[in-house]
Amino acid sequence: MSAADRLLPRPLHVEDRSGEFVLDATTSIAADEAAAEQAALLRAALSASTGWGFDGRGGREIALSVDPSLAAEGYRLSVAAEGVRIAGGSASGVGNGVQAFLQLLPPQVYRRATVPWVRWVAPACEVADEPAFRWRGVMLDVARHFLPKHDVLRFVDLMAMHRLNVLHLHLTDDQGWRIQINRYPRLTEVGAWRRESQVGYGADAPGDGRPHGGYYTQDDLREIVAYASARGITIVPEIESPGHVQAAIAAYPELGVTGEPLEVGTRWGIIPNVLNAEDSTVAFFRYVLDEVLEVFPSAFIGVGGDECVKDQWRADARTQERMRELGVGSEDELQSWFVRQLDEHLTARGRRLFGWDEILEGGLAPGATVASWRGSTGAVAAARAGHDVVLCPDETVYLNYRQSEHPEEPIPLVVVITVRDVYAFDPVPAGLTESERAHVLGGQANLWTEYIDSPRTLDYFAFPRLCALAEALWTAGDRDYDAFASRLDAHLARLDALGVEYRRADGPLPWQTRPGIPGRIDTRAARAATVAALTANIAPTP
Structure with missing residues (x-):
């Protein structure tokens, strides 16, 4: 050979x-x-x-x-x-x-x-x-299902093996807060634990009745950062705001719009509870970010910004009064105001705000870098506005999506994404000028873990599709999938030696299935229509 x-x-x-x-x-x-x-x-x-x-x-x-x-x-x-x-x-x-x-x-x-x-x-x-792109990343969601430190370090080793160099660590969400914040101990005392987890997709899906939780101390995270750095990998932390924050509100109800007590989220999907827009809430998250900066040396710091349901803001008299005080004309602009406060705070400390493409709604914060997950619309809009972008479109690199039409795929989600699909991923959207293309830092795959509840399951969804992503982001020039597939066959012996429980080409092994647990299946046409509707308000002018 x-x-x-x-x-x-x-x-x-x-x-x-x-x-x-x-x-x-x-x-x-x-x-x-x-x-x-x-x-x-x-x-x-x-x-x-x-x-x-x-x-x-x-x-x-x-x-x-x-x-x-x-x-x-x-x-x-x-x-x-x-x-x-x-x-x-x-x-x-x-x-x-x-x-x-x-x-x-x-x-x-x-x-x-x-x-x-x-x-x-x-x-x-x-x-x-040498690599084609400087950002060759993976987003790992440890908020929905906590991944113990040992398994995070193992995942770092697997990334290094494939020359992936950014681990975007999704540390907080409605269902869990995973980073110790000394100033606000209840974020982990309360926010790191939920009483049960939803099993399967949909409003009628049952709970498992089993408490789930965990968090990383700051020393744990410093260890992960140092371990990754030695292997050429940067850890980019993400602290969600102003949506996907129910775990934080459960710990400190005064952060919410209603002030009413909440429990840490036990259901998946988009939850309507959001932060209020008071100066005290902004200050709270600035203090949180200050401790995050002490742990993570990354130039980029994630603040979320995605799927912020604005119904509570519309219905709340104090929020409407606050909007008039701030001189903002819409709830989208209020979210933009909130993100801008965090952007100014990070910029003053020499860091760069990193957020999902919803942060384009209502106006983009000056220093922001955009992760474009709803297709490439956000990437094009941000690049044309002079902002750096990382492409991670859900229809191509959401590795929690199903891998085939096979009826035994575990909790099948949305559209089929095969190894071949990931291999075809190009993080540079069509239609950009040369100067706009320079704003494309690269791409990443996203591993959301609502239905990935163990390291074994993470292996199944990540590999070998991450092998294809690694080559798509590393190697410039023409691609030959058949040649890649031949090299991948040989590469699987390495994954076997490491004990990686990857998905076989002919489908899941018996213990990799989840019989009887429903998922959510879309066609590509239906998903494309949904994404087009969601991004209509940020679509750039042709």
């Missing part, structure tokens, strides 16, 4: 050479200071499966270095009989080269105990590579 056939995502340039590099007990790993952390990660990965220490002298060497002449995330990998050289434009670039080198070795290299019967060889080759 050639080197090119082993690598996923596909690199820009691969040249096979004669010979092979053989690892043995005398092989050593060396690195310059800038690449020392990547050398430690490589040594740990190789030592686990081979049983060798890679600190010997006199044998063949794997040398890691940072070369500033390369693109920041780019790398050069040279494999020859006498040694291996991995250079990257930064530590992250070196890390990408390390991941490519691991893929040249037998798939057993991903096992965590010694595999003594394997001959550890890599084919001689030259690889020159």
